[in-house]
Amino acid sequence: MNLQDIYLISPEIGIAIVAAFVIIIDLFVSNKKVLPVVALVTLLIPLFLTIQLHLDTDIGSKTGFSGTFQVDDFAIFFKYLILGSTAIVILSSTQYARRFGGHQGEYYALILFSAAGMMLLASSMELITLYIALELTALPSAALAAFIRQRKSAEAGIKFLVLSAVSSAVLLYGMVLVYGLTGSSHLNEIASSITNNGLGSSPALLFGIVLITAGFGFKISAVPFQMWAPDVYEGAPTPVTGFLSVASKAAGFAIILRVFYTSFGLDNANIDWANMMAVLSAISMSVGNLIAIRQNNIKRMLAYSTVAQAGYLMVGLAAITALPGGDDNAGPIGVLFYLAGYAMTNLAAFSVVIAVSNKTNNDSINSFSGLARKSPLLAGAMALAMISLIGIPPTVGFMAKIYLFSAAMDTGLEWLAIVGVINSVISAYYYLRVVKVMFLSSPKENEKDSETSYGVGAVSAAVIAMAGTFLFGIYPEPILRIAHTAIDSLIG
Numbered sequence: 001m002n003l004q005d006i007y008l009i010s011p012e013i014g015i016a017i018v019a020a021f022v023i024i025i026d027l028f029v030s031n032k033k034v035l036p037v038v039a040l041v042t043l044l045i046p047l048f049l050t051i052q053l054h055l056d057t058d059i060g061s062k063t064g065f066s067g068t069f070q071v072d073d074f075a076i077f078f079k080y081l082i083l084g085s086t087a088i089v090i091l092s093s094t095q096y097a098r099r100f101g102g103h104q105g106e107y108y109a110l111i112l113f114s115a116a117g118m119m120l121l122a123s124s125m126e127l128i129t130l131y132i133a134l135e136l137t138a139l140p141s142a143a144l145a146a147f148i149r150q151r152k153s154a155e156a157g158i159k160f161l162v163l164s165a166v167s168s169a170v171l172l173y174g175m176v177l178v179y180g181l182t183g184s185s186h187l188n189e190i191a192s193s194i195t196n197n198g199l200g201s202s203p204a205l206l207f208g209i210v211l212i213t214a215g216f217g218f219k220i221s222a223v224p225f226q227m228w229a230p231d232v233y234e235g236a237p238t239p240v241t242g243f244l245s246v247a248s249k250a251a252g253f254a255i256i257l258r259v260f261y262t263s264f265g266l267d268n269a270n271i272d273w274a275n276m277m278a279v280l281s282a283i284s285m286s287v288g289n290l291i292a293i294r295q296n297n298i299k300r301m302l303a304y305s306t307v308a309q310a311g312y313l314m315v316g317l318a319a320i321t322a323l324p325g326g327d328d329n330a331g332p333i334g335v336l337f338y339l340a341g342y343a344m345t346n347l348a349a350f351s352v353v354i355a356v357s358n359k360t361n362n363d364s365i366n367s368f369s370g371l372a373r374k375s376p377l378l379a380g381a382m383a384l385a386m387i388s389l390i391g392i393p394p395t396v397g398f399m400a401k402i403y404l405f406s407a408a409m410d411t412g413l414e415w416l417a418i419v420g421v422i423n424s425v426i427s428a429y430y431y432l433r434v435v436k437v438m439f440l441s442s443p444k445e446n447e448k449d450s451e452t453s454y455g456v457g458a459v460s461a462a463v464i465a466m467a468g469t470f471l472f473g474i475y476p477e478p479i480l481r482i483a484h485t486a487i488d489s490l491i492g
Contacts, residue, residue: 171215
């Protein structure tokens with residue numbers, strides 16, 4: 001290890017130092033309100049270091065730690081996305097975190113440590129590094145899920161920990177098979193060994209890839225690996241649920257794209273691979289949307305919504321074999337654009353859920369009754385988020401679905417695009433149900449609440465995320481340009 005290696009991993013070191021600093025501050029201050037302020041202000045340190053790396057990698061990518069860690073535009077994209085998501089979650093937690101009493105410092109530190117693991121994932125170029133980063137992401141998340149000392153929260157933490165351990169074991173076994181066949185754990189060397197030794201059709205290699213896919217499937221909560229999501233989302237503290245739904249999913253797709261493009265030639269994959277991903281995509285979006293219809297708990301509804309959203313994102317993974325005249329990278333670019341739009345949209349929704357559930361101590365959809373009269377700003381943010389999740393203009397969700405479905409059409413997957421459109425129509429039922437309750441139902445309380453009574457932090461987070469959802473729905477070019485550059489650096 002040298003100074004160059006430390007410089008390349010400086011954002012991850014920075015966010016780990018921020019987490020440690022929050023814990024130290026927690027020991028010396030009695031007013032816990034300063035902790036989210038300290039966390040948000042000091043997050044500027046890893047953000048500054050990420051920006052510095054971005055400026056330095058404009059001419060190409062840089063590799064450190066003997067080729068196990070790489071900083072390129074692809075990794076930078078996800079570092080920005082994870083840092084932004086983490087900041088919004090911390091901001092929205094300011095009032096909710098009072099439930100944790102004297103453990104607020106540990107709460108913010110665990111979020112930051114998990115974010116450090118996610119950022120490390122995006123740059124991992126070696127299987128052992130990747131696995132360590134996954135565990136650094138998963139273990140703090142399991143602790144966060146069980147952070148409220150209640151039965152449901154403890155159950156959520158245990159389920160997440162056990163199922164995460166099982167998926168990690170499956171993933172590790174797949175990695176062992178790949179290592180045994182190729183003789184290397186470095187992603188680039190795995191690709192070279194597969195090509196040079198003609199292992200592309202090896203049954204053992206294909207089995208290893210299937211196991212790796214299954215392990216990653218748990219991280220993105222895709223069918224049939226979604227069984228943990230509803231219970232964990234319902235039992236975990238609401239800010240943690242929002243964090244898992246956005247940052248964890250982004251990190252999962254980051255490593256899927258990194259591993260499969262770099263090691264297994266996703267860009268040159270045959271039509272069988274594309275069809276397999278397409279089938280999983282169609283099943284995920286269909287199962288998620290159909291089960292979400294019957295949910296009365298807003299967190300369980302959004303849990304099944306994330307399963308459906310994973311299905312939409314997998315459309316981009318299926319669209320990997322472009323027809324003549326098509327854009328070879330349209331699918332993966334669409335995945336990155338959709339992830340960014342989904343992060344803004346879901347964080348807006350969960351910021352509102354955090355504000356309402358913290359005030360009413362109720363997670364049912366009926367707890368949103370008459371929200372438009374009590375807090376027009378929160379109701380507007382939630383309505384825009386629901387519209388964006390459906391894919392209705394003028395929102396970033398609409399533009400993201402247009403881009404992904406267009407990629408599917410360009411790659412001969414017209415049927416998948418049709419399934420996606422049908423599922424978007426189905427999802428309108430349960431998304432618009434929330435809007436109906438907010439605007440057409442009478443509030444349960446007679447008094448008129450002020451915006452600030454829902455928590456300044458949660459309201460501010462909802463407004464920021466809502467602004468991004470709307471503005472990038474009108475003008476998506478900046479995100480598309482960054483996504484295009486990121487995918488070019490991954491493939492190039």
